[in-house]
Amino acid sequence: MTAPRRDDDKLAQLAPERTLRRLExxxxxxxxxxxxxxxxxxxxxxxTELAEARLYQPGEDDVRHMDWAVTARxxxxxxxxxxxxxxxxxxxxxxxxxxxDFGTAAMVKRDLAVAALAAVGFLTVRxxxxxxxxxxxxxxxxxxxxxxxxAALYALLQAVLDAPTEPGTGPPARMSGTxxxxxxxxGDLAAAxxxxxxxxxxxxxxxxxxxxxxPAGADPVTDPxxxxxxxxxxxxxAARHQVLxxxxxxxxxxxxxxxxxxxxxxxxxxxxxEIVLSRRTRRRYAEAAAAQREHTRAALRRCGVHHLVLRTDxxxxxxxxxxxxxxxxxxxxxxxxxxxxx
Numbered sequence: 001m002t003a004p005r006r007d008d009d010k011l012a013q014l015a016p017e018r019t020l021r022r023l024e025x026x027x028x029x030x031x032x033x034x035x036x037x038x039x040x041x042x043x044x045x046x047x048t049e050l051a052e053a054r055l056y057q058p059g060e061d062d063v064r065h066m067d068w069a070v071t072a073r074x075x076x077x078x079x080x081x082x083x084x085x086x087x088x089x090x091x092x093x094x095x096x097x098x099x100x101d102f103g104t105a106a107m108v109k110r111d112l113a114v115a116a117l118a119a120v121g122f123l124t125v126r127x128x129x130x131x132x133x134x135x136x137x138x139x140x141x142x143x144x145x146x147x148x149x150x151a152a153l154y155a156l157l158q159a160v161l162d163a164p165t166e167p168g169t170g171p172p173a174r175m176s177g178t179x180x181x182x183x184x185x186x187g188d189l190a191a192a193x194x195x196x197x198x199x200x201x202x203x204x205x206x207x208x209x210x211x212x213x214x215p216a217g218a219d220p221v222t223d224p225x226x227x228x229x230x231x232x233x234x235x236x237x238a239a240r241h242q243v244l245x246x247x248x249x250x251x252x253x254x255x256x257x258x259x260x261x262x263x264x265x266x267x268x269x270x271x272x273x274e275i276v277l278s279r280r281t282r283r284r285y286a287e288a289a290a291a292q293r294e295h296t297r298a299a300l301r302r303c304g305v306h307h308l309v310l311r312t313d314x315x316x317x318x319x320x321x322x323x324x325x326x327x328x329x330x331x332x333x334x335x336x337x338x339x340x341x342x
Contacts, residue, residue: 112312189212235304
């Protein structure tokens with residue numbers, strides 16, 4: 001008998017369908033009409049086609065949906081329901097550059113990216129809609145075509161796990177379903193977002209999963225007014241699509257432990273440095289990390305996208321559930337928070 005592959009075990013642990021179904025029962029089933037229709041998804045949004053008129057329910061219905069013609073004819077307030085959009089496509093851009101292979105807690109950031117993609121994917125394909133992805137790994141940008149069904153989604157998740165971690169290795173055999181995409185060199189998140197926007201013009205959900213770390217040479221601490229290179233293409237993407245930015249972070253990227261002399265390796269360049277983690281060094285590092293996160297948060301806010309933060313030392317399902325509740329509250333709809341820990 002052949003022992004199961006470790007990656008398969010990891011996939012079952014990161015993206016268990018049963019766990020996501022439990023998430024639906026606890027939170028998303030109580031959130032009426034998510035994504036662009038009757039989806040149990042992460043972002044609020046009604047459909048676009050007009051349906052039948054019905055009586056207005058004070059405190060429950062949005063007055064912007066008031067059907068004034070029927071209201072005038074019947075002298076009773078009526079609203080017009082909206083039919084959900086179907087046959088949608090959700091596209092994700094997954095950052096698989098070397099910095100995503102870092103992790104000091106329950107999982108590395110790449111594994112958490114798989115979990116985020118699984119959450120979006122399973123809550124999208126349940127109604128037969130398609131999910132596709134652009135995978136930005138060291139070999140370049142690869143496009144995974146949009147397909148329906150959970151089997152295709154599991155194949156996509158496995159492709160993310162199998163993506164190479166070293167530059168120049170090229171896509172492995174398991175990624176044979178992908179196609180190369182020009183114009184997005186290694187590590188260039190801005191070019192990858194531009195490729196996603198140009199390649200997929202049909203309106204829908206777009207998810208960008210990354211740690212949003214600045215490239216070598218960019219320093220948001222010394223130049224806080226500098227705009228991230230990815231901000232302009234992300235703003236253009238958000239002008240046409242519903243965009244969710246998933247920021248993946250590890251606790252050691254926010255502060256350093258008091259362990260004295262350590263060797264640190266830059267995962268992007270491979271440079272090794274010996275650093276003494278003194279109290280002053282740790283304090284300056286924490287301040288720089290906080291400034292970088294605030295710089296990213298402000299840029300995403302200017303782009304007008306939804307921002308979900310996932311940490312490798314936290315329960316990602318709980319964070320996704322809290323995010324969904326916040327989005328519904330922000331949309332002005334009452335929700336039940338049963339099953340969501342404060």
